[in-house]
Amino acid sequence: MKVSEIAAKTGLKSFNEVGDKDVKSVYISDMVSDIIGIQEGNLLITLQTHKNLIAAANLVDVAAVVFSRGKIPAEDVIALANKAGIRLLGYDGDTWTLAKKLYESGVR
Amino acid sequence: MAKTACRHKWLMTNVRSGYLVIEGCFHCRNRISFFSEEPVPPIDDYQEGEHFWSHLADYQASKFDLKCEKCGQEVPLKEVMATMLCMRCNPECGVYQAGSQDRGRKTWVYVALCANTSHATGRCITAEGIRALNEYFNSGFQDPAKKIIVVPCHLRKSVDTCQGIVLADVGLTELY
Numbered sequence: 001m002k003v004s005e006i007a008a009k010t011g012l013k014s015f016n017e018v019g020d021k022d023v024k025s026v027y028i029s030d031m032v033s034d035i036i037g038i039q040e041g042n043l044l045i046t047l048q049t050h051k052n053l054i055a056a057a058n059l060v061d062v063a064a065v066v067f068s069r070g071k072i073p074a075e076d077v078i079a080l081a082n083k084a085g086i087r088l089l090g091y092d093g094d095t096w097t098l099a100k101k102l103y104e105s106g107v108r
Numbered sequence: 109m110a111k112t113a114c115r116h117k118w119l120m121t122n123v124r125s126g127y128l129v130i131e132g133c134f135h136c137r138n139r140i141s142f143f144s145e146e147p148v149p150p151i152d153d154y155q156e157g158e159h160f161w162s163h164l165a166d167y168q169a170s171k172f173d174l175k176c177e178k179c180g181q182e183v184p185l186k187e188v189m190a191t192m193l194c195m196r197c198n199p200e201c202g203v204y205q206a207g208s209q210d211r212g213r214k215t216w217v218y219v220a221l222c223a224n225t226s227h228a229t230g231r232c233i234t235a236e237g238i239r240a241l242n243e244y245f246n247s248g249f250q251d252p253a254k255k256i257i258v259v260p261c262h263l264r265k266s267v268d269t270c271q272g273i274v275l276a277d278v279g280l281t282e283l284y
Contacts, residue, residue, distance in 0.1 A: 031277050034170065036170070036275055037120050040250065041248075052273055052275060052278060055192075055193035055273040056275045059245060059256065059275070060245075063250075085214070085251070
């Protein structure tokens with residue numbers, strides 16, 4: 001399933017419009033040191049909005065990043081994500097509720 | 109299959125969680141770093157020969173080795189303390205120049221940081237380790253034009269002026 005399709009189904013807002021990649025799986029983590037071990041193609045859900053996270057997400061080629069709990073990335077974070085072709089999305093609710101919505105939308 | 113003929117498919121192995129601890133010597137101004145698997149990272153000052161090491165910073169981090177799932181070869185990465193994204197801040201820096209040789213828009217240079225931050229001893233990450241990291245991080249991209257170049261940190265011109273982004277968990281253990 002494409003990132004744009006998932007965003008539409010679950011009501012995610014977009015912080016940029018780059019990189020409509022295929023989502024192969026979902027990973028939830030708030031630790032950069034944890035993220036660098038995941039496979040490519042993950043939809044990464046996190047609370048962290050700093051540039052370190054984008055640097056790690058680019059290294060492991062995530063499909064997109066979703067900031068939960070209404071977190072908003074700074075302009076320089078969005079700029080780095082744009083350069084890396086990483087779509088940044090936002091969700092106002094908590095991570096658990098988003099995980100349930102993703103599953104109900106057919107994301108496995 | 110002979111190990112040298114294998115087209116390696118690397119997997120992370122021996123993943124450990126801990127802290128990247130950075131220390132500095134006020135006497136010679138060298139910096140070192142090490143990985144601590146203690147529950148709480150060490151912060152005490154100590155003397156080691158002519159050096160007087162003081163705690164500068166610590167970040168939650170993880171370490172790993174690489175193992176080929178096809179031939180079983182293992183590459184220990186014990187000297188790799190962290191990875192850093194080059195922000196191309198200095199054209200005179202060896203890391204910047206490593207990326208300039210491949211001017212593709214989707215090429216990203218990451219620096220494998222060793223413990224010997226100031227490189228006073230001349231040691232850095234092994235060529236075998238750098239080769240394995242490059243093969244590992246370049247496997248399986250959705251976009252075939254994307255490329256990751258991993259280089260050893262001895263190419264970096266200055267640790268003081270470098271604007272690279274270290275892939276470590278900054279601030280997670282701090283209370284405000």
